[in-house]
Amino acid sequence: xxxxxxxxxxxxLFADRLFETGGRDPGDAALAIAPSRLAVYHELLHKNYxxxxxxxxxxxxxLADAELAAARGADGLPADADELxxxxxxxxxxxxxxxxxxxxxxxxxxxxxxxxxFGRRPELASLLTLERAELRAAYHTDDPGRSPDDAELAAxxxxxxxxxxxxxxxxxxxASLLCLDHAATALHHRLRHGEVPPVGAHAHAERAxxxxxPRTLAPTFxxxxxxxxxxxxxxPEGTPIVLEELAVQWIAALPEADRARDEEWQLATFATTxxxxxxxGALRLA
Amino acid sequence: xxSERGPNFGLPALGVSVGLRKPHIARVLAERPALSFFEFCxxxxxxxxxxxxxxxxxxxxHYPMVSHGVGLGIGSVDALDRAYLGSLRTLLxxxxxxxxxxxLCWNRADGRSSNDLLPLPFxxxxxxxxxxxxxxxxxxxxxxxxxxxxxxxxxxxxAEMSEGEFTRAVLEEADCxxxxxxxxxxxxxxxxxxxxxxxxxxxxxxxxxxxxxxxxDDRGEVCVDTHGSPVRDExxxxxxEALAHxxxxxxxxxxDSNIPSLDRLLxxxxxxxxxxxxxxxxxxxxxxxxxx
Numbered sequence: 001x002x003x004x005x006x007x008x009x010x011x012x013l014f015a016d017r018l019f020e021t022g023g024r025d026p027g028d029a030a031l032a033i034a035p036s037r038l039a040v041y042h043e044l045l046h047k048n049y050x051x052x053x054x055x056x057x058x059x060x061x062x063l064a065d066a067e068l069a070a071a072r073g074a075d076g077l078p079a080d081a082d083e084l085x086x087x088x089x090x091x092x093x094x095x096x097x098x099x100x101x102x103x104x105x106x107x108x109x110x111x112x113x114x115x116x117x118f119g120r121r122p123e124l125a126s127l128l129t130l131e132r133a134e135l136r137a138a139y140h141t142d143d144p145g146r147s148p149d150d151a152e153l154a155a156x157x158x159x160x161x162x163x164x165x166x167x168x169x170x171x172x173x174x175a176s177l178l179c180l181d182h183a184a185t186a187l188h189h190r191l192r193h194g195e196v197p198p199v200g201a202h203a204h205a206e207r208a209x210x211x212x213x214p215r216t217l218a219p220t221f222x223x224x225x226x227x228x229x230x231x232x233x234x235x236p237e238g239t240p241i242v243l244e245e246l247a248v249q250w251i252a253a254l255p256e257a258d259r260a261r262d263e264e265w266q267l268a269t270f271a272t273t274x275x276x277x278x279x280x281g282a283l284r285l286a
Numbered sequence: 287x288x289s290e291r292g293p294n295f296g297l298p299a300l301g302v303s304v305g306l307r308k309p310h311i312a313r314v315l316a317e318r319p320a321l322s323f324f325e326f327c328x329x330x331x332x333x334x335x336x337x338x339x340x341x342x343x344x345x346x347x348h349y350p351m352v353s354h355g356v357g358l359g360i361g362s363v364d365a366l367d368r369a370y371l372g373s374l375r376t377l378l379x380x381x382x383x384x385x386x387x388x389x390l391c392w393n394r395a396d397g398r399s400s401n402d403l404l405p406l407p408f409x410x411x412x413x414x415x416x417x418x419x420x421x422x423x424x425x426x427x428x429x430x431x432x433x434x435x436x437x438x439x440x441x442x443x444x445a446e447m448s449e450g451e452f453t454r455a456v457l458e459e460a461d462c463x464x465x466x467x468x469x470x471x472x473x474x475x476x477x478x479x480x481x482x483x484x485x486x487x488x489x490x491x492x493x494x495x496x497x498x499x500x501x502x503d504d505r506g507e508v509c510v511d512t513h514g515s516p517v518r519d520e521x522x523x524x525x526x527e528a529l530a531h532x533x534x535x536x537x538x539x540x541x542d543s544n545i546p547s548l549d550r551l552l553x554x555x556x557x558x559x560x561x562x563x564x565x566x567x568x569x570x571x572x573x574x575x576x577x578x
Contacts, residue, residue, distance in 0.1 A: 005363070005411060006407075006409070006411055006444070007363060007406075007407065007409065007411045007412050007415055008363040008395075010407050010442060010444070011362065011363055011392055011395040011404075012363075012395050012396055014395070014404065014442070015395035015396060015398050015400070018400060018404075019398055019400075021398070031442070031443065032443055033440050033442075034440060036507060037439040037440040037477075037508065038440075040439040040510060041402070041404070041439060041440075043510075044510075045400055045401075045402055048401045048402055049401065052401070093398045093399060093400075094399050094401075095394070095397045095398070095399050096367065096399055097329050097356070097357035097370075097393075097399060097401055102401075137336075138336055138337070139333075139334045139335070139336060139338075140334075140335055140336070141333065141334065141335040142335035142336070142339065143335070174335065174336070212336060217336045217337035217340060218337070
């Protein structure tokens, strides 16, 4: 099919009218469609993209709605997130049906065309990152390895150090390790429960882990201090590693002050992080 | 009525069932309702792991499955999405799907994906283009392939034939089956004035391998195919007429928005089954008589 064929031209013009590419409908002169019927196609398109984006970025778009309402059109911002989505479609709609691709393109659109929104709500960026990781935890292909059952977890918790350090683990590819500029995990939780916290309420940075619960397969959220987070950062994604080797690498990666701390603290931090991560699905048995 | 492959496009006539929807899966797995098959939407699982995949494969372990896609956009002019097709073929194999279907429509132009089912112009050029792509897809997937007549809200300028003639031409040139959506036939009658009885006469009945029944939103000037309400009486009437043309087939009740309880959905399927049994038993008697 050549791009200059009648069919190609017709579909391209229909798409121009549907997406209002470049922010403008080329009108009946391009391709005649009754206004009431074109409106149905617009409605279906917006509903379709809107439902996918509100599924992917449920709390981020809730926050955006609240902020856009407060902005009342300042800085050229639209009145609500639905209008934001309409503008997005006229600039860079997705090329496939993939929710993940649509989410990534929308994020890119926000950063390049709605930067004022981040200026008013800086924590929105961290929230978008957190919810994109949530989508990854829900949809990423099945992880290699397996998760321990309750009996295995209990046995690990009571095992001697040598037995524990001989266990082979891997970091689940469905899990995300996030260094966020804002405390998006708590913000996400509050938005889910109907609160819209004031600007600046979650201004501190956090290290978050979003993983797939091995039992329910639902996304789980956790925040970690720097030393514990570094255990997961050190574990290679999808590649088995013996815990003893992971521990050595982790200690080498710690800041000088933590490297100098006693062995009891190091072992407790390491073991607690590993056990908790095996439970949350961020780590799996190889 | 009978194609070279035999009636019903050579596919098993599985009777009446429902589309598999997420809110119902736990009960389906726990109670295993007496249904002859399930239809699933592959885009909800393709390239994914996690819960949606686990649940679908668990259902597929107990029921015959058929796949009904919404993302192929077979009539689009943009290149066929090979990654999409590869993922679909993998999922068809994993679920043991008896056949696959998608829509006789386009969804993508110049790299823009509508994620919706858009109308093709009823032209010779569109027939040849779409049929060639269907042949390629059918060969690649390795299972029988059906296309579904879509609901439309406009007929694009430059039509050289009716929707029925267009559909027939594509089916025959592509040598594929038809998933006859009876609700869409009704919706297009209301929206575009296309004669539903003529449409049913124009399509090759022997190529119908499956049917869809669904509800729509009647807004007066336009009917929108929402799959969010019970099947309307006018559509039940067309269902009888369609079954009289085709004989036994496989029928799915689609309900995608305002999804009701599984019990309510099964009630709708029971209503369809009562009509299906009544009409197809007459068709069988007529065929037996004709054979004598």
